[in-house]
Amino acid sequence: MPRPSCPRCQRPLRHCLCALIPELDSRTRVLILQHPSEVDHALNTARLAALGLRNAELRVGEVFEDLPQLLAQPDYRACLLFPGEESVALSAYAPADKPLLLVVPDGTWRKARKLLYLNPVxxxxxxxxxxxxxPSRYRLRKAPQEGALSTIEAIAAALDVLEAPQRFDALLRPFDVLIEGQIAAMGQDVFIRNHQR
Structure with a gap:
């Protein structure tokens, strides 16, 4: 029989994170496109990010038929948060700038690239x-490359840059508690042996 879980944060009821999830306003609109393989992941940081931001939306799938409509928002400039040679480093908004619709793929690097491949738009x-x-606060997973962050960390870092001096540290509170809970569940000895190298 499955353990009862919170319908909002989808954590087991006795580990519900809702009290820690903020409701933050942002000029930036965040659209998270989550690969289906991430939905049942124990941490699911994309869901935490979408819950913590009033101006965010989470969509799950591989092919997003309505993507052109989602991106065609006249009050925003759509862009993809994805590193690479052709990417431009984010900088703070000037007062007259149109805010971004920041599209964030959520999945492993391989799955994120697949989302781009399957959605030419x-x-x-x-x-x-x-x-x-x-450095990432995600101490349970070895980063595949220098500067790699979880989805919620990447979103908070992007908003910190774009909307400075406003800070989005509160978005990471449930994430930090989740990490600490995972470490406690595995035991300090196991954590040190497997993750502290």
Whole structure:
């Protein structure tokens, strides 16, 4: 019999994170496109990010038929948060700038690339990246490359840059508690042996 879970954060009821999830306003609209393989992931940071931002939306799938409509929002400039040679480092908005519709693929690097491949409209968007970032707080997973972040960390870092001096640290509170809970569940010895190298 499955354990009862919170319908909002989808965590087991006794580990519900809703009290820690903020309701943050942002000029930037965030559209998270989540690969279906991430939905049942224990951490599912994309869901936490979407819940914590009033101006965010989470869509799950591989092919997004309505993507042209989602991107055609006259009050925003659509761009894809995805590193690469053709990406431009984000910088703070000037007062007259039209805010971004920041499209964020959620999945492993391989799955994120697949989303771009399956959705040519997505692949055609101008790309932006974070530049220099603090090391990931996701201590349970070895980053595949320098500067790799979880989805919620990448979104918070992007918003910190775009909307400075406003900060989005509160978005990471449930993520930090989730990480600490996972470490506690596995035991400190197992964590040190498998993750502290």
């Amino acid at each position: 997505l692949a055609a968007l101008p790309r932006v990246s974070l530049g220099t970032v603090a």
